[in-house]
Amino acid sequence: MSFLETGLDPRILRALAKQGFGQPTAVQAATIPAALEGKDIVARARTGSGKTLAYLLPALQRIVTGKSSRQPWQVLVLVPTRELCDQVASEAKAVAQHCGVPIAVTPLLGSTPVAQRAAVAAAGALVVATPARIATAMREAWLQPSVLSSSLQVLVLDEADLLLSYGYAEDLQTLAVHIPRSAQSMLMSATSSTEVEQLQQLILHNPVTLNLLAAGGAAAAAGAAGNGDAAGDDRRLVVLSLLKLGLLRKKVLIFAGSVDEGLGLRLFLESFGLRLGCLHAELPVNSRSHILASFNKGLFDFLIAVADVGRRKRKRKQPEKQKKQKQQKARKDEEFGVTRGIDFKGVRSIINFDIPDSVQGYVHRVGRTGRAGQSGLALTLFTAQDEDGSEDEGEGGGRASKRKAAQDGLRPYSRLGKPSLEALRYRAEDVSRTITKGAVREARARELQRELLNSEKLADYFQEHEAERALLKHDKPMHRKAGNAPHLRHVPSYLKDPAAVAAAQAAAAAAAVVAAAQRRPKQKGPKSKRPRRADPLKAAGDAAAAAPTGGTANAAPAAAPAAPAVVVCLCGHPRRAVQQQTKT
Incomplete structure (x- = not known):
């Protein structure tokens, strides 16, 4: 039709x-x-x-x-x-x-x-x-x-x-x-x-x-992923390994459950030389719009998005005063949302840094990739704390039942092996020690001050000078010590797992072959059989033009196809792997 x-x-x-x-x-x-x-x-x-x-x-x-x-x-x-x-x-x-x-x-x-x-x-x-x-x-x-x-x-x-x-x-x-x-x-x-x-x-x-609902869409069926159990900082280690070793197709969208969690992850990844932005409800509206536009234009390939206000609440016993403080802290911008409807352009991979609170929430997070007929990768991490299904309330009887339901329909993801994680562990642990609550609070205050300046004082100026808006950058390092350890930006070859490197190279080669096969040859019209008249005035020019230049033409690199869609968990139990491939 x-x-x-x-x-x-x-x-x-x-x-x-x-x-x-x-x-x-x-x-x-x-x-x-x-x-x-x-x-x-x-x-x-x-x-x-x-x-x-x-x-x-x-x-x-x-x-x-x-x-x-x-x-x-x-x-x-x-x-x-x-x-x-x-x-x-x-x-x-x-x-x-x-x-x-x-x-x-x-x-x-x-x-x-x-x-x-x-x-x-x-x-x-x-x-x-x-x-x-x-x-x-x-x-x-x-x-x-x-x-x-x-x-x-x-x-x-x-x-x-x-x-x-x-x-x-x-x-x-x-x-x-x-x-x-x-x-x-x-x-x-x-x-x-x-x-x-x-x-x-x-x-x-x-x-x-x-x-x-059954006629296409972003949340489709099968796939393959890796699974394991991790302490809190091991999730950061897994994300670092996936991004630094090039195991995920760009662009990558990472969903975090809170502002502190998202900013802490950003500080951690920036220490290893990765450029990325962070989108959350505390930022001014103008800044959020510009961050989203910059990501869609490809100014940076990694974006951390803090999940919507109104996410899950845990049942752990807390003092009444602490509960009220958390409720007030959650009321940042009730009209902010990143998991529903927003079209993040060109997203090939999704990482759920925490487990979504419902099946619908998972569907809508994963739905940010695999759009308009493309395929994508959705990867979900969970820790040992997520084993306790009584911690959380909501549909499905808690996280344990949700995870079991996910495992029933998903296959393992094996590209990220334990050697890849262990090779980077000592570096990751050193950096994680510097990402304290105080460091996150300090970075959070600096970011808000910078974004408020961009949003309020310069709003009128950029209305008259739209071209200069591109000078605003939302992926600047937040950590003051981010540039003091340049050795972290480079991963030497002896730290890379040969199996992971071989898998990444094989996937890239296969992607190049598929992309080359999909490219259509240019249609050329039939050549004329009528001989051209010789022009004596152009003889010298023709001779010069016919002379070999010695140059070589470099073929443009083929665009690799979208990566498969995935969901991951990190438990140290390979049999528990979970993943989902999204393809419309």
């Missing part, structure tokens, strides 16, 4: 052609025709399956074919996080600019009341926001309910299963009473849950349900 067969307007088709989109995905082929008929839709599809375009294209067509594309608030897209808000708006702008009619796309991203009020006042035909921003605008009278009642034609709830779990229930109820019954509503989700059913009853009217 082609986009032409979906019934889209020629102007939308032209915009898709200019953007390089060929065939629609399964979710797009099923959703677009139903949406163009004006039906309410509930669509469930895996991450990376193209849900964003599935609702954006019909929404843009409603604007293009309407009375006026300049009328504000015709389409409202609600998303759970600021990062996803920025991404959806960027994708909508990319298509809208080629439609031949002026379509303004407005993301409500202002970090101050003044900026938020200005964004609401200048809203375009398509608005992307979190429910909290819309509820605040209505509560502060920046947005009159009559505007929505008279103008809104399409309402989209993206990542619907998160909208309620992120605490937006009250905001959605405030908004629901002002949605005109004539408006079309679309609800998109990657999982099925009671939250989705609650939203469906609250917003939609006789919807068409499209269940496409």
Whole structure:
């Protein structure tokens, strides 16, 4: 099926052609025709399956074919996080600019009341926001309910299963009473849950349900990985070995469970000369957006992303005062999220530095790779502490049952052997001793000070000098002693496990062969048999041109195909290995 067969307007088709989109995905082929008929839709599809375009294209067509594309608030897209808000708006702008009619796309991203009020006042035909921003605008009278009642034609709830779990229930109820019954509503989700059913009853009217969870996506089936048990610092050792020995395909996205855990891992890896960024909720919004953009552009290949607020809580006994402090510390930015919906471009490998709190959480972490038909690697680490299933609450009876469920469907990963770990252990332990809580706190304060300066004082300047924004770097070493041990940056050959080196070389050679086979030879037209006339005035030039230059042409290196997808654990018990390969 082609986009032409979906019934889209020629102007939308032209915009898709200019953007390089060929065939629609399964979710797009099923959703677009139903949406163009004006039906309410509930669509469930895996991450990376193209849900964003599935609702954006019909929404843009409603604007293009309407009375006026300049009328504000015709389409409202609600998303759970600021990062996803920025991404959806960027994708909508990319298509809208080629439609031949002026379509303004407005993301409500202002970090101050003044900026938020200005964004609401200048809203375009398509608005992307979190429910909290819309509820605040209505509560502060920046947005009159009559505007929505008279103008809104399409309402989209993206990542619907998160909208309620992120605490937006009250905001959605405030908004629901002002949605005109004539408006079309679309609800998109990657999982099925009671939250989705609650939203469906609250917003939609006789919807068409499209269940496409089995039709492609980022979380597919089999693979191979290695497994073991480790103390806390051994997880760092494993990550170091994987990255330093080149066992993982770049780019690599590492999920950590807390800010301290993520920054500690960054300090550790920087000591060995690895350049990487860290994305977490404490950073200003502008800095987070720029870090994500820098990673997507390939300015650095490794990114640590701290998992979303609202992750698991352990049942260990703690003083009441300590519990309150941790709860307050967790409230950093309730609209921050990196495991859901965000399109990290070109990610080939995922490392879960800790175990996700649920199957859905795992699916969405792994879904950051293996997108748009590519394959990827997902690798999960766990320690001896994770053996106790009573530590954690939630679905599935704790971590032990989750791990057993994972082991039942996964195969071992054998490329990282014990010799590779032991060869780097003494170096890793020396560096780990310097990564104390005090060092992490100090680095954390320096990072926030630097990013706040970049975000606030220079925001206006970079609006006028966009080209100089590239001078901002988010992968600078955080540790003051990172440059004092240059010998750590180099891994001598005697420390490398020959088996691991041979495996990496074999994989690279196989990847080069596959890439070469996939390259199409250039089509050349038939040579003319008509002889050229001799030109005496060019005889000398022809003779000089015919003379050998002695130069050689270097073939461009072939791009290696994506690595297999994996999940790993480190227990010292090879039979317990776990891995998953993700491939759409």
